[in-house]
Amino acid sequence: MKKCIVTVLGKDTVGIIARVCTYLADNKINILDISQTIIQGYFNMMMIVDVSGMEKDFRVICDEMDALGVDIGVTIHCQREEIFEKMHRL
Amino acid sequence: MINLYEVSETNEMIAHENLDVRTITLGISLLDCMDSDLDKLNKNVYEKIVMTARDLVSTGQDIEREFGIPIVNKRISVTPVALIGAAACKCPDDYVTIACTLDKAAKEVGVNFIGGYSALVSKSMTKGDENLIRSIPRALSETERICSSVNVGSTRTGINMDAVRLCGEMVRATAEATADRDSLGCAKLVIFCNAPDDNPFMAGAFLGVTEADAVINVGVSGPGVVKKALEQVRGKGFEELCETIKKTAFKVTRVGQLVAGEASKRLDIPFGIVDLSLAPTPAVGDSVAEILQEIGLERVGAPGTTAALALLNDQVKKGGVMASSYVGGLSGAFIPVSEDQGMIDAVKLGALTLEKLEAMTCVCSVGLDMIAIPGKTSASTISGIIADEMAIGMVNQKTTAVRLIPVIGKDVGETAEFGGLLGYAPIIPVNQFGCETFVNRRGRIPAPIHSFKN
Numbered sequence: 001m002k003k004c005i006v007t008v009l010g011k012d013t014v015g016i017i018a019r020v021c022t023y024l025a026d027n028k029i030n031i032l033d034i035s036q037t038i039i040q041g042y043f044n045m046m047m048i049v050d051v052s053g054m055e056k057d058f059r060v061i062c063d064e065m066d067a068l069g070v071d072i073g074v075t076i077h078c079q080r081e082e083i084f085e086k087m088h089r090l
Numbered sequence: 091m092i093n094l095y096e097v098s099e100t101n102e103m104i105a106h107e108n109l110d111v112r113t114i115t116l117g118i119s120l121l122d123c124m125d126s127d128l129d130k131l132n133k134n135v136y137e138k139i140v141m142t143a144r145d146l147v148s149t150g151q152d153i154e155r156e157f158g159i160p161i162v163n164k165r166i167s168v169t170p171v172a173l174i175g176a177a178a179c180k181c182p183d184d185y186v187t188i189a190c191t192l193d194k195a196a197k198e199v200g201v202n203f204i205g206g207y208s209a210l211v212s213k214s215m216t217k218g219d220e221n222l223i224r225s226i227p228r229a230l231s232e233t234e235r236i237c238s239s240v241n242v243g244s245t246r247t248g249i250n251m252d253a254v255r256l257c258g259e260m261v262r263a264t265a266e267a268t269a270d271r272d273s274l275g276c277a278k279l280v281i282f283c284n285a286p287d288d289n290p291f292m293a294g295a296f297l298g299v300t301e302a303d304a305v306i307n308v309g310v311s312g313p314g315v316v317k318k319a320l321e322q323v324r325g326k327g328f329e330e331l332c333e334t335i336k337k338t339a340f341k342v343t344r345v346g347q348l349v350a351g352e353a354s355k356r357l358d359i360p361f362g363i364v365d366l367s368l369a370p371t372p373a374v375g376d377s378v379a380e381i382l383q384e385i386g387l388e389r390v391g392a393p394g395t396t397a398a399l400a401l402l403n404d405q406v407k408k409g410g411v412m413a414s415s416y417v418g419g420l421s422g423a424f425i426p427v428s429e430d431q432g433m434i435d436a437v438k439l440g441a442l443t444l445e446k447l448e449a450m451t452c453v454c455s456v457g458l459d460m461i462a463i464p465g466k467t468s469a470s471t472i473s474g475i476i477a478d479e480m481a482i483g484m485v486n487q488k489t490t491a492v493r494l495i496p497v498i499g500k501d502v503g504e505t506a507e508f509g510g511l512l513g514y515a516p517i518i519p520v521n522q523f524g525c526e527t528f529v530n531r532r533g534r535i536p537a538p539i540h541s542f543k544n
Contacts, residue, residue, distance in 0.1 A: 005097055035094040046094045059155050077101065079158035081092065086344045088096040 002052045003032070003081040006065070010074025012043040020047070020076065023068055027061060028053040043074065048081070104159060107314035108376040109342065111349045112369050113163040114150050115205075115290035117297035117305040117362065118142050120169040128178040132191040135174070139166065139195035139204075142304050142359075147200040149356045153349055161349065162511075166196065167295035167307075168206035176218030182225035189229035189236050196235040203278075205237040205295030210285070211253045212244040213534065223253070226260045230275035231267035237293035243283040243480040245487045248537040254480065255529050257281045258473025262496060265465065269498035272506040276495040277428075277460060281476050283483030283490045288363050289419040294456075294491055305362035306354045307419060310346035311369040312338070314376045316406075320384040331385065332405045339366065339409030347414045365419030366410030367455060368402075370430035372513035378402075378423050379432020390433060391442030399423060400453035420489060422455025428495075428508060428515035429460055437516045444475075444518050452482055457490040462506040462515035465498040472496065474525035477535075485538050 008020060017036070024031060029049050036045040054061060062078050069076035103109035123134035143166055150164040168174075171188055179185045189207055196204040207229055209219040226238050240257055243249035261276055268275035280294040287298020290307035297305070319338040323330045346364045354361035370378045379390040385398045403422045411417050425447070427433045436442035444461065451457040457479045463472075476492045483490030497506040500517055507514045 005092065007097055007101060033091065037094065044094070044098070046097050048091065059152065062155055077158055080156050082348055083157040083159060083345065084092045084097055084100050086348045087100055087341045088092065 001050050004049050004051050005079050005081055005084060006047040006049055007077045008043065008045040008069070008074050010043055010069070010072070012038055012041055013073060016043055016072055016074060017045065019068065019072055023065070024049060027056060029061075101158070103312075103315045107312075107318045108371070108373060109312050109315050109345070110160040110162050111308060111346055112311040113165050113290050113292075113309040114146070114161055114349065114353050115165045115167050115295055115307045115309065116143050116146050116357075116359065117167045117288070117301055117307060119297055119301060119303045120171075120174045121299065124174055124177060126177040128184055128187060131175065131178045132187055135188065136191050136195050139168070139192070140198050143199040143201065145357060149353060152356070153352050157348070159345055159349065163202055165201050165290070165292060165295065166199070166204045167290070167297045168192070168204065169299060170208040170210055170296050171206060172209035172219045172222040173299070175222065176216065179218060179221055182221045182228070185222045185225035186228050186232065189225070189233050193233035193235050201235070203235050203237050203292045205239070205292050206297060207236050207238040208240060208296040210241045211250050212241050212283075213247040214250055215253055220256070223256055223260055226279060227263035227267040227275065230264050230278055237278045237295065239280040239282055239285065239294045239296060241282040241285040242476070243484050245284060245484050246537055249283065249477065249480045249484055249535040251477065251529070251534050252532060254477050255473050257476060258469040258529065261472050261494060262469040265496045265498050272500070272508060273465070273495050273497045274508055274512075277493065277508050277512050279493065281480075281492045283480040284488060285491075286419055286489055290365050291367065291369065291420060293493065301362070302360055304359045306350055306357065306359050307362040307365065308346050308350035308353070309365040309367060309369065309419065310342055311367070312342035313368045313370050313378045313381055315342055316368065317375065317377070317381045317384050320381065328401075332401065335402060335405035336409030339406045340413045342366075343410040343413035361416070363416045363418030364414040366406060366414065366417055366421045367419070368406055368423040370424060370426065371511055372429055372431055372434075374431060377430045377432040378425055379430050379436060383432065389439060389441035390436040391446045395446065396449050396453055399425070399450050403454040420455040424456055424459065425450055425454060426460035426493075427518070428462065428506070428513040429511060430513075434513070434515060437518055444520060448478060448482070451479060451490055452486060455489065457483070458492045458494060460493055460495070460512070460515060462495045462497050462517045463520050464501045464517055465496050466501065467496045467520050468526075470524065470526040470529045471520060473529040475520070477529070481535070
């Protein structure tokens with residue numbers, strides 16, 4: 001299993017989760033966990049996903065998610081899990 | 091499992107507190123490039139660098155993208171060139187051809203700096219060492235990406251005052267050779283005492299002869315992250331203050347360790363060390379001076395500055411050491427003037443003087459760094475300042491360095507502009523009394539005794 005963290009930040013609007021999840025499903029990326037809050041009208045979501053089944057290059061996925069974020073009007077980042085794991089776990 | 095709060099904290103550090111990996115520096119040994127034929131030597135050097143470092147920049151960019159962490163610089167350090175060229179270079183100009191080769195190789199592989207145009211002369215100089223040192227002004231004025239350093243002293247050997255005198259002259263000559271660019275050449279020239287073999291930070295990076303054929307060293311950064319964390323402990327005691335610095339330094343260094351491991355694996359080059367330094371940039375919120383202010387100083391340079399810096403430097407090391415499997419390089423807090431907005435402001439306000447900076451270098455990594463001084467400063471005065479800083483390093487068994495920029499044609503009250511990460515600096519006054527007779531004595535200062543510590 002190769003885990004990544006997808007973060008979505010921005011102004012809340014209809015269908016953010018739907019569109020992100022559709023994109024992930026289309027690219028054979030399995031969602032393992034979702035947490036989400038709204039702080040002062042701002043949408044803040046984190047997904048832990050498994051990218052071991054995806055067929056595209058990781059950098060292509062990152063670029064496409066960037067573009068999807070621009071389209072929805074939010075910021076989407078996709079990062080390898082290790083950066084968070086290393087920083088916050090001994 | 092990682093939670094939303096932790097992910098937000100990390101991404102906040104990256105997006106708003108200037109957390110980055112300052113440099114991946116690929117050390118390349120040039121020992122096997124040596125030849126008595128200068129053309130052949132240059133060919134060997136070029137081929138080895140281009141071959142070894144061909145994937146460095148693209149690998150760095152891949153890691154940046156995948157982990158979402160900026161890696162600001164990808165750089166190369168090489169074996170001190172004085173050694174490599176000793177058999178082939180009969181005069182300073184011969185060494186300049188190697189500088190041009192290194193510059194060409196750096197451009198070919200896309201790195202912004204290549205360090206190691208260096209000589210190690212802590213006891214005395216060979217003819218080759220002297221030729222290299224004499225070639226520095228021309229080498230730095232004719233190339234773009236070369237960084238040069240000279241180690242003129244150590245705790246074990248004392249201080250080579252002949253080299254100190256020569257370096258004072260070369261700093262001045264380099265300033266004159268690059269006078270049209272606010273003496274920018276001097277920003278790429280460092281004079282060391284106790285220089286480390288594995289430093290990834292420019293301009294003092296070189297690959298020592300005790301190192302492997304190729305090695306990955308990583309320099310982290312993160313003054314903004316420490317500053318932000320300290321905002322949460324305003325008014326609290328020293329215990330909380332120190333714990334906060336340690337924890338933050340740990341987190342920052344872990345990122346460096348991760349990047350170093352990935353780069354090493356992907357390039358198939360062994361991992362050397364992580365240099366856990368707080369390295370500022372001229373960007374707002376990326377300043378070591380601001381941390382010292384957050385600790386409680388009105389401005390850097392105020393009484394208490396040395397103590398606050400000593401505390402900061404020590405806690406950074408304590409937090410960082412556990413976060414990395416191997417720590418090395420300069421590891422500590424950097425206090426360059428031109429590369430730190432808080433330091434620039436302190437100099438402008440008259441809070442920070444050259445003398446106070448010298449005191450600060452006793453308790454932190456490196457030394458008198460990126461300080462613009464009047465262009466009329468004599469070579470002997472520059473040598474005197476170098477000698478003082480080397481003495482601090484020699485006696486305290488630590489690395490110290492001098493990177494002074496005598497800005498030709500400018501004086502106190504004016505500003506030197508270097509651009510980019512090198513920043514800008516108000517010109518700082520220098521003590522007007524001379525030291526020529528002292529500097530002109532021949533020979534070396536003997537190594538200090540390490541008993542009777544008083």
